Amino acid sequence: MPQHKSAKKRMVTNLKRQERNRAAKSALRTALRKYREMSDEDKKGAIAALQSTLDSAVRKGIIHRNKADRLKSRLAP
Template identity: 50%
Template sequence: MANIKSAIKRVDTNNKKRVNNQAQKSEMRSQIKRVEKLIEANDVENAKAALQSTTKHIDKAVQKGIIHKNNGDRQKSRLANKVNNLSA
């Protein structure tokens, strides 16, 4: 454990950020799973609506640096392809 006052503060700050980032990343993953579940159920309309919400969550995670930009783009692309193939 840190002894210096600034190091102790840093540990607290890092823990708060880690918890916040975990929550946001978990929510993003849940959204992705929700879209995939709707795709499996062949629910085109709800899948498209859920895709928009999921895209926002992914973009937020990229913007805050929780995931890499390429990772976010890949996730959005794969989901969009699945939804488009479902409606075709």
């Protein structure tokens, strides 16, 4: 257990950040899974939204930029 006040605060903020990151990563995985299960006609309209979701995950530091680029290149039909 942390002894100093700042260490206690850091522990709390780290837990909050961990929960936020876990939820964002889970939502990203769910979006990817739903995209893969879509029909080809539906994929054409959803690809832009999924690419935007990947880009926002990169900005938030959830996934690495190269991983997002790799996933986006694999999305192309």
